[in-house]
Amino acid sequence: MEVIAWGTRGSLPVANPGMVQTGGNTTCFEVRSICLPPGVHVVIDGGTGFLPFANEALRLGMTELHLFHTHYHHDHTQGVLIAPPIFMQQMAMHIYGTKDRSYGPKQVYERIMEPPFHPVSFGAISQHISFHQIEIPPTRVILIHPEGGQVILEKERFVHSDEHKRPVSFGQGRTFPIDECLVVQMHWTEHPERTITYRFEERPTGRVFVLLTDEEVRAGIPVSLIEFISGTHLLIQDVQYSQEEYEKGGKAGFGHGTPEYAVRLARATGVNRIGFTHHDPLSADGRVGALVTEGQALLQPDETLALFSCRDYDRYEV
Template sequence: METATTLAMETSLDSPNPSPSSFNPDDFVVQFWGVRGSIPTPGKSTIRYGGNTSCLEMRVAGKRLIFDGGTGLRMLGDAMMAEMPVEAYMFFTHYHWDHIQGFPLFTPAFVRGNCFHIYGAIPPEGESMKQHFIERILHPNSPVPLKGLQADLRFYELKAGDSMMLDDIKIETGQLNHPNTAMGYRITWNGRSVVYCSDTEHLPDGLDENVLNLSQNADVLIYDAMYTDEEYHSPKSPKIGWGHSTWQEGVKMAQAAGVKRVVIFHHDPTHSDDFLDQIEQEVQAVFPKAIMAREGLILPIGV
């Protein structure tokens, strides 16, 4: 394997997204391109938070890091087309559809001269990372011929617990509690840290030590809070064992780990803008620096 806060600024969904050139090399910012879980949810009830599935971008010390490739990746790709050629580092938590659906329509991957370093864990009994990504993820699911992938795609295998360096950016990983496995990431640069934990389910008898250790004293924890506690324990339709957590458990984790800010992420497909507004009020009542993830949100880290 190659070794390698203040209040958030928001852009509306229909406004131009800022280009990386508007941030200097000393910046560390996170931009959210897809915040929904399970399946895209376009429609009038999801306009403000967005309906695209998981994809976020970190611009750190002049480098571009992309986490997951849900349908939000298509919009990120459109923005990148004005900046050719590009080099970026892509990290996958796992390979369920809502985290890979955007890659077949990620236009920069079809443009010669671009370079993408693709990192992830091989699933149990899987092949190499390259084989798994090309033959299992793209080949049976992509409507676009794979011969069109003209960018330089380089693949690297990670295991939960591995750490690596990209120059002076440290990237640590940890096991998440999710069906078919998933992996969380901690990105640290210049004394500032962001933790990305999607998809993960809290444990019934205490805090998940993997997530707790990964999150210690982070500036920001982006946490899979797909459900409320009431939904998770619903007598009629419980979500126990489905691989996702609640905002209440996210707050417990953030408090125990000494996290400065928690971002509620991976919104349930049934949660409308109005419902998420209500969750925002409830979570901020107990953790005032909590933020609801929404498309277009730009979050400066440690400013």
């Protein structure tokens, strides 16, 4: 499994000479896996990094797109509205997300594409888009199989099938083993709005990736979140603020993390590789790098936790 960072900036896209190394695209991460059918691409969030992602995926022959939204803030949706896939009627497009207030993923796109906010109305381009509203994310599991395509299961059914090694139906009389699938699970995150984190497990190789963005510092980490993240080979986590900024700069409650929280979460879960993301739009490259240094200073001599800054266009082998 490979993860590509197409956008790692938070809140606003930026262009500044001091931010060239890190990049200025807002959140967008692609997940590539041997479990994906030919022509199928998977991406998390649609910030401005979605545009370079889409251009590269189309160059590679993308025919079907699965877009997983953590939430619907503008910095996680704005790139979708300017990239080719949403306008391509021949492109099978699946958009996943939870419901916040009265807005599921379909209602969000209907609203943000309303005139005069967008030049093309949602109704004019929506025929090729399938929306998947996940009411209670922890109770659902999404499976993607290289031959069977995609199916959404109740968590209890998934666990029962997995424990008894029973194949899962993908429709049209086709069944496939879970151990041949990319397994996508979800957990609530701590942010002012209803947000979720995604866990991708590539069953044939056993490799696991989690994106935990827009996650507020928690004084106590829930057992369910610890279990969700445990066993992860690569965690990419929101670390927007230093501890001083968080405690004394009025950033507490904004829904973002710190190096201290990342280290504490790693210790609780056993994760040994964390990439920092959702960089503040005012943070130049040196300031982003300083957050990694701050996290490394918290480690004990015998700890092997690897910390690094995510940068636009970087690729990570999970």
